[in-house]
Amino acid sequence: MLQTTEFALLHRLxxxxxxxxxxxxxAGVVRRGELVWHGARGTVDGREPTADTQYRIGSxxxxxxxxLVMRLRDEGKLDLNDPLDAHLPGTAFGxxxxxQLLAHTSGLTSESPGLWWERTPGGDWDALNASLAQGATVLRPGAHFHYSNVGFGVLGELVARLRGADWFSVLDAEVLRPLGMTRTTPDRVAPAADGWAVHPYADVLLPEPTPDAGAMAPAGQLWSTATDLARWVAFIGGDTGEVxxxxxxxxxxxxxxVDDADAWTAxxxxxxxxxxxxxxxxxxHGGSMPGFLATAFADPATGTGALCLANSTAGxxxxxxxxxxxxxxxxHEPELxxxxxxxxxxxPALLAATxxxxxxxxxxxxxxxxxxxLELVPVAGRGRASRFRPAGADRWTGLDGYYAGETLVLHRDADGTPSHLDLATFSFTRDPYGTPEAIPGGVAAPGWRPA
Structure with missing residues (x-):
């Protein structure tokens, strides 16, 4: 990057x-799938940290x-609308x-009962499930957004049941190794930062514990590096490889x-x-665990993303x-x-339909x-615009906007000339209310007339 850009980034850091x-x-900046800049301040074990220094990344x-859950969905092993009971029976919130679990709308309690799970060693799935036998659902499923760490502990067990292996083994085999993320691990592997709490009124530190969270680990266990998270930022932005x-x-x-505000921001x-x-x-996503904070975000429209890692509990x-x-x-450097x-x-037969x-x-x-x-766009620039992917001979599937998931069908005359489009019961004709036989309800005779 330009020296002026790099200095501006370093100054902000x-x-x-x-x-x-x-x-x-x-911190690091990702572009075109690569870590194009990274910077560091402060020390880890007396030295400035590098892009290979591990930090805990929390959520x-x-x-x-x-x-991992979406891979199971794409393979047909589950449907997102399946109740939990269909794959993980025996819970009080099946x-x-x-x-709903993925989107934090399941109504599940935010934290696991008992001691604060982020600071104490966690038990196994049976222990977690037993602790949730009563009072686990605090809101009606689907009614509200309610961030639930418990929900992702549950999803980790769901992955393990359907794959027949623990969640991290599945993650390592299916995601981390294929993406080359060799420094993302469930426990710290040197070089790694210690986690600290900083006193609010004095420049002194207190070491924070980093226990294994057990069955709650899928909610926030992992450690990673700037180099590995850069690959993950690229993945979130759409550079997904074969994963x-x-x-x-x-x-x-x-x-x-979305947040219930006049204009949503999150x-x-x-x-x-x-x-x-x-x-x-x-x-x-952002992440926090005692002693650590992390962020990793991408702008899919431009391919630019950024990540940050700190070894401080808060602030x-x-x-x-x-x-x-x-x-x-x-x-400073907009992408061309x-x-x-x-x-x-x-x-030519498709060109004739444009x-x-x-x-x-x-x-x-x-x-x-x-x-x-294909892309269908209102001439006035307002209204229902969508792109469509081929789904067979003269058939396309909507990808976005109002017509996402709907089928667009191109009808032709006997000689192959495009006659009209059929889209979710709506007919599109070359002339306004043209091709009367294609217009639902017909066209009143004798057609267009003066007032």
């Missing part, structure tokens, strides 16, 4: 570390569990669905819940947090730091758009994209 009194702080662990289809990650990024999808800031929509503004790093990069290139080949169509009196334009994708 240094200001945060000094102002928040973080024992150490590491960013949940994003990995979410990916009517909650897999999707998950990019469309599935996009599904995870879509908000299932929400939650399927295992991923979502943010709207500075005109951008970010996805990722470090990693959320604002992360979004500021993304903003600095986008302002990919050069326009004409299509390498085109089907251009102006009308839904009743409203004009739309149908565009042909690469790989036979």
């Amino acid at each position: 240094a200001t945060e570390q000094a102002g928040s009194r973080a024992p150490s702080l590491v 960013i662990t949940k994003t990995f569990i979410g990916v 009517s909650a669905t897999v999707a 998950l289809h990019p469309d599935t990650v996009a599904e995870m990024r879509a908000p299932a819940h 929400g939650y999808g399927l295992g991923l947090q979502t943010l709207r800031t500075g005109g951008r929509r970010l996805a990722g 470090v503004g990693l959320g604002a730091l992360t979004t500021d790093l993304i903003d600095l990069v986008e302002r 758009p990919a050069p326009w290139r004409p299509l390498a080949e085109v089907d 251009g102006r169509w009308h839904w009743g009196p409203t004009p739309y334009t149908l565009h042909l994209l690469r790989d036979r994708w």
